[in-house]
Amino acid sequence: MTSIAAYSYALAAVCFLVLGVPMMTRWRGRNHGRALTAACLLSAAWAAALGWAASRMVMWSAMTGVLEILRDAGWSVFLAGLHGHYRDPRSRLPFGLRPSWFAGGCLYVLMLAATLAGYWNLPLFARFGLMPTVAAHVVFAVYGMLLVEQVYRNKSAQERWAIKFACLGIGGMFAYDFYLYSHTMLFHETHPDVWAARGVVNALTVPLLAVSVGRSKSWSTPLAVSRRVMFHSAALFGSSIYLLAMGSAGYYLRFFGGSWGTVMQVTFLFGALVLLAGILFSGAFRSWLKVFISKHFYRYNYDYREEWMRFTRTLSEPGPGLAERAIEAVAALVESPGGVLWKRRDGGVFEPVAYWHVPAVSAREPDASPFCQFLESTQWVVDLHECARYPERYEGLALPAWVESFPRGWLVVPLVLQGKLFGFVLLQNARSPVKLNWEVIDLLGIAGSQAASYLAQQDAANALMVARQFESFNRMSTFVVHDLKNLVAQLSLMNANAERHRDNPEFQRDMQETVSYSVQKMKLLLQKLGRAGRPENPEPLAVDQVVRQAVALKAAFEPRPRLEIKSAGLYVLADRERLERVVGHLIQNAIEATPRSGEVVIRVGASGAGVLVEIADTGAGMSDEFIRERLFKPFESTKSAGMGIGVFESREYIIELGGSLEVTSKPSHGTTFKVVLPLYQEETQAIEQAA
Template sequence: MDNYFVILPISGAALCFVLGLFTFFRDVRHPLNIGFALGMVSLAIIEAGDAIVLLSNAERQIALPGIRLTLIGQAILPAAWLLFSIVFARAGYKKILSRWTPVLLGTAIVSLFFVLMVGSSKFISISLSGLFILGPVGRYFYIYLLLGLVLNLVHLENTLRSSSSFNRFQIKHVIFGVAAILAFFIYLSSQALLFRTLNIRTIPVISVVILISTTMIAIFIVRHRLLSVDIYISRYVVFNSLTVLIVGFYLLTVGMITFGIKSLDLPFNYFFTTLFIFISILALVMLLFTDRLRRKVQLFINRNFYKHKYDFREQWMETIEKISTKMSLDEIQRTIIEMVSETMGAKDIRLWLYDPVSRDYLITMDKLVAANRHISRTHPLVQHMKKHMGPFMINEFLNNRHNKDINVLKEETKAVLCAPLVVGQEIIGFILQGDNPAGEPYGQDDFEILKAMTTQSAVQLKNIRLTQDLIAAREVEVFYRMSSFIAHDLKNLTNSLSLTSQNARYNMDNPEFQRDTINTINNTVSRMKGLIERLSTIPKALELKRENVELGGLIRNAIKKIALPGTKSVTITEEIDGVPPVYVDPQAMETVFLNLLTNAYEAIMGEGEIRVRASESHGNANITIADNGTGMSGDFIKTTLFQPFKTTKKGGFGIGIYQCKTIVEAHNGKFEVESVEGKGTSFTVRLPVGEGIRSV
């Protein structure tokens, strides 16, 4: 054989080795990467052995080690590619791997046995004429190799058949590349078993096959990052056996051709004949996986071997499994389209969903003209859906009538079938579907399976919409509650400005009062601006800006800001020194004290006293604000006091005490109340001392 052929196995070995390393180091712990890398290394070993054979120039002492190295690579093939094929593109691969672990271990042990036996003359030997003769162990090896590679092809076929249209485009080139290599080695195994010899004339063909297939795999792995695709496997026993049927048909054909060649003594060129057979088989496999032919085969099997066109129970369970895990409208739209496409074979599938804002049916995942992207509730197609409430053929609905709106929609979408998504009596969307690629008209089985899928999809869509509405309602509630807090604070600040305005009438000429008034106004305006900014960007939860704070100074600031009109005679006494600092939001905590002081003042009729006391006990700073006002009943405290927007005060918001409790608890504190009707009320704020304190 010409020496220039040696460049082929050398190139193949280098390409396989580099691709294997590249994939392995992307994730050295993932079984998929490990399996692919081992598979590539096994091919590299095969190519290295073939290169040695070609370089030997038929010298037996050099060629035999090369052949044995090739056989070692072939022995690794079933175990390595089995690990790859059972986890490639599989969702939940860990469970699958655990189920197949015994088979993997058994395959690895058998492969190891044959690797150890490669050096035996019972495996391979050289005749005087230079032929490599298989011994009994060698023949058992090729039976094992053939069966192991068929098992790999079955797994790859299952993955490809169970993939959606989108995922299939991503993974099919990798699967075709790996499958082509494995199928060619099945062909070589059959040749070895038929002739009981190994023919080195196949080496260049092997290298060409590996180079073509590995290059295709490498391009799509590097470009599309294909090893991260996840697919749920759907098991149809009849279709799973297609690989076995193809291999069985191939072996029968090869046997007949071989018998004919031997009987008729036909001449042929081994290189080009073998390469032609490989290309023909690869083209046949790719043809079998075209959508139109695949759909025709599926319809033929369903029509002739099953009572119903679809396995309704399995399809229903698969629909529930795929749909129930989707929690966004975009995800569920893609899933619905993929399921209908996969189940019914149609390609032109479009989904419209009802939009509560525009009150039209909208399509977002397609580029249609504007008139067809927004379909009104009064559209004749929608009106017919409300009467029919199930899948129907568009032509039967038209019944030779001319309707401009429907004809325009039908012409652009190429739709022949319409299926509404119904929950109760509500149509929350609809599907328009194109022709059956097999050319067969849709029947009752198609309508029933489509209705089952759209019903389950409609329920999940409705649940997602209700969940979104609930989240929106909660956000509105949070906005209302926080804006009420802010409005309550603004009310207190307004009272403070009102008091300053009243006092200004009598003290305007007093320089000290003027300075205090300016400071009060500046501080009040600053707080009001801050509150307005918070109102424009209300958070979903109370945000605290904590710092080390002396409680005494904080309480005195609140006392200064309280509005004390001259209509009452109220005195404030304080015992607030000697309490350690606490780590709090000073503005929020000042709001608490200002609310409590204001409530205490408003509870006093005529004359009274407000007592403010601070102390430390059990790791807490305790601030008590008590009055001798009207007090509250036990029932009111138990059922109403801490409920927002409930108040007994004229013109009040009913938010102050609720706000105080919320702020204190946000600081990991406790908020307590004691009250006796006619005698007064005492509020106690307990804040942890030392929690979060930072040195300054």
């Protein structure tokens, strides 16, 4: 049996050596590569030692026991790394040990001591023989199986596909060890067949590990402990320790205080609770704890996803005060309690525009000053404390007097936009010491550029709003000028025909109507200018009457427009003055485009569920390209004195009423405008109002 055991363990040693040696070079930079390589080599050494001991008819020895503990520790470390909770924290323990590994290492040291005590038959364990050693190995086996279960259970479906064979192989090794040592504890002796087959069993796990090695890229995902969870957990743990210590101190005060013991205990505990509440609600303490956790437990100082989400949420909050929120967002990155924002004005001077938890200052800085030129050219974050101690590091920087006199001034963060200095933020000292390394400085620079873009966008939005107000005023003025032009054209035509037709009674009557209409139109324009911006008051209008009035006002022009009423009594809901102006614009354009020998016809009728107003002429017509590209574009006109807004305004108002404007035209064959407006029905309106 000893020869069989020797070959069995020799086979296991060769298999683990074949798996471990190539990984010493190929897996040097991979995740968990060192732990897996070490575990394979330790397993190979352990199997070789047992094979050599079996050839000498020795089943147990101190050397094989120590190697077996190291082999179990190697696979436990590999499983712990595969679990995914040991990548980010940075330890400050001796020799670079991580806290969780240090706790597990202490357990293994205690078990190692118990094992060696059993092998060496120390007096304390003399009557128990090897039982402490066997018990220690049982504990190792149980711990290994628990690790395998935890690793597999906490992985996703894709990760389980990658690690299932490794878990099966390692779990099989620990399960077989548990069976071997449990049998030994139960019967106080080791079964030789079970012990001999152990080498072959371990060798059979090597192919399973090799399959998982091929899937190693999917072993783990970049999981990490949230800084927020770490912060609250540390605060809770510290508070628990503090309360436990204070409770113990209060107990001893009561026990040794005599008649004053209860009073001293209650007073002491109340003071301890007040002190704890003050510490937990202290901004300086919270800042110190965040910096401490980032410094001692994480590779980077910031959780960039969370910081950027907080930064963006702060700047994107609705409402006024964007400049104050920009200071707050930048200051939160370095735990600063307050600051001031300077921004470039039109006169080329940087002025303070916002304050956050600091008193107001009135310092102004020209953009051509050495201070501003230094910030724009270098785009550096200026540490005022460092600048005072080591001015040679900021060559060319001349600090203004107001910067040096600023209370508790610390950092000057430039707000750079497209290579130009848009502004800068002056921050006060942090609540807790923050080391300005390359990571903090780069983050402040990027945050400054982001804040500058938000502030520039706000300035652009304000400028656009002012421009739209001027545009609205100019547009209204343009429409007024357009109406005045039409009135002047009518009066000029009447004045030109007055000398020839002044004795004609019909002309005199038309002239009187035209003058009256012009006066009425001018009064309406003045009223419109006076109530600019107020909403209109639409009312039910008979379309035939509105069109008839518009045609009558064009009766003095040639060719004289002809009206055809096909359906009377059709109503629409609109403003009388605007609807009449729209129809008048279209009729005026038809008259101006038609020679005196031509014809202009206006028809009013029904069109399905709407009202149709058709203006047709036999004039010059228009091309399809002109209709598509220029007809409805404002300030585009083919007439020398035209404004180019008549058709544009007509279509805009028709669409506003829920109607449509269609144009059909051919060059030299005339043009037809079809205005379709929704029909207003009194019965339907009454039913809707009653409902």
